[in-house]
Amino acid sequence: MTPRAGMLIAAGALVAGTVTVLPAAPAGAGEPAPRPLPPLAWTGCATKAYPKLQCGTLKVPLDHDDPAGRTVTLALTRVPHTAKTFQGPLLVNPGGPGGSGRMMAGYVAASLPPKVAAEYDVIGFDPRGVGKSEPALDCRPGHFDPVRPDSVPSGADSERVAVERAQDFAKACGKKYADVLPFIDTVSTARDLDAIRRALGAPKINYLGYSYGTYLGTVYARLYPDRVRRMALDSVVNPHGVWYEDNIAQDYAFDTRHKDFMAWVARQDAVYKLGTDPAAVEAAWYRMRDALREAPAGGKVGPGELEDTFLPGGYYNGYWPRLASAFSAYVNDADAVPLTEAYERYGEADAAADNGYSVYTSVQCRDAAWPRDWSVWRKDNWDVHAKAPFSTWNNAWYNAPCAFWPVESLTPPDVTNDQVPPVLILQATDDAATPYEGGVALHRLIRGSSLVVEAGGGNHGVTLGGNDCMDEHLATYLATGKVPRAEGDAEVDAVCAALPEPEPEPAAPAGAKDGQKPGSATGQKSGGRAAAPSAESAGATLHGFLGHVR
Secondary structure (H helix, E strand, O other): OOOOOHHHOOOOEOOOOOOEEOOOOOOOOOOOOOOOOOOOOOEEOOOOOOOOOEEEEEEEEOOOOOOOOOEEEEEEEEEOOOOOOOOOEEEEEOOOOOOOOOOHHHHHHHHOOHHHHOOOEEEEEEOOOOOOOEOOOOOOOOOOOOOOOOOOOOOHHHHHHHHHHHHHHHHHHHHHHOOOHHHOOHHHHHHHHHHHHHHHOOOOEEEEEEOHHHHHHHHHHHHOHHHEEEEEEEOOOOHHHOOHHHHHHHHHHHHHHHHHHHHHHHHOHHHHOOOOOHHHHHHHHHHHHHHHHHOOEOOOEOHHHHHHHHOHHHHOHHHHHHHHHHHHHHHHHOOOHHHHHHHHHHOOOOHHHHHHHHHHHHHHHHHOOOOOOHHHHHHHHHHHHHHOOOOHHHHHHHHHHHHHOOOOOOOOEEOOEOOOOOEEEEEEOOOOOOOHHHHHHHHHHEOOOEEEEEEOOOOOOOOOOOOHHHHHHHHHHHHHOOOOOOOOOOOOOEEEEOOOOOOOOOOOOOOOOOOOOOOOOOOOOOOOOOOOOOHHHHHHHHHHHOOOOO
16 A cells, blocks of 8 residues: 555455365375474564563575475564463564564563463564565665655556556566565465474464454464464454455545545644535645645655555554644645655655565465456556545555566465364454455354454554453453353454544644654553553554554
8 A cells, every 4th residue: 555554454356266275184284394493592682662572583495395495584583471371472463464573572562461471472573575584575675765656647658657667666576586486475474484383392373463464374274273272363354355356445445544534634623724524624635635746745745655644544543633734734834844744754665665565565466366457457446546536546556566476376275264263353343454344254264263343443453552442352362262252143242442533633743753742651662561551652653563654
């Protein structure tokens, strides 16, 4: 969706008739015998926020079907257990594909109740191709440098330029990483998870995955059902839409969520002075977009960059006050500085975003079939844009390299599962990045799973982000393995209320972090979990880890 926000989304389509059924038992049936792995060597890599953090590396086969062949190196982190009771490793993944998970171990360990966290070795990792893992992919540095062409084509010439840009990215990936790309995919990453399990000496893993991490966990559970002890999946990818159709569903959902934001701005007219009619506020936003086409703010925020800036608000409403302030300043005061600063905070791509996008495309283009005829993309995206204009074409160009990808696509596995212990599924009803239907679909596919819903919630990532009710369900599950169960034939097993909408705020002081009012502490928790942060700061910290802001 954007260099920063979009990389954590699992978006796409299932082409009818392209489901591969993986063997469910015995785990690893048909795989070559894995070579022995040496014990992991951990060294201290503490940060101020996470003083107990340790780091290590693990070499795994590039091709798991050739265990004696070339290897790649995974970068790992650990916060070790401290309690006498040890429940094993808890592997955590923030999503993507392409999201770095190394610091996520510290955050999860610090955010869980201390008694629960103390019973686990919390394990973070950078998946193959990501971050500190080697090799780390960067197909085309600067691909998102501003100002890009307007994402909405104005005619055949502008569309051709954008298509050529997508082709150039795909060609660059193929040229730099021809020998690696066939093995940057979800199944290979799931097999890496099992290599981590073996290196840890654990018979089974516990797992907490967000966004794309839910799909990664689901595939692991299908491959190795007897190696799953507990699995919590937050904000669920629809496995029936991997990957093209999920992107289409996402376009509609983000447009709806953007309208929710416009309605919130209208309710705060006393602060932002953009009017009380949501439709009029939205019209003002599109006029701002048109004006930026002619004169990019700060020489760097054109229409595409504006979309990049406001897309994170579709993931997390804690960003709404700052985004609304920038919107208001531009419209009412002709002041482009807050808008430029908002872009630098939310939308601007750095080297980590370039790496994340390279892995995002490598995984999604390899995982599943995409239309190779550009005319299919053109028709589909114009049809969707007519109803949901906010980010449809931005998202189309984000994924367009898959139309020209230099490696043949795989077929996504059937993730139906009746052999795992109870899986806890956590989902907001109004999540735009992974719409609610995905949580329901996975609940039906995994027998014995439990579905906990945040009713009316629109944020992406609903645990360890400030909702005590959702957090209690997660903590109880990790502590005891127990999941809530609905009475009768109800599909939803438990419901939590959404957090209140954010309060409007004037423009934040320069350098202030989201969720941090002047003079308040940041939401970053220390390893000791001393003072509990506000829901706003916890949410901002979580969404920083999920990839929205630096």
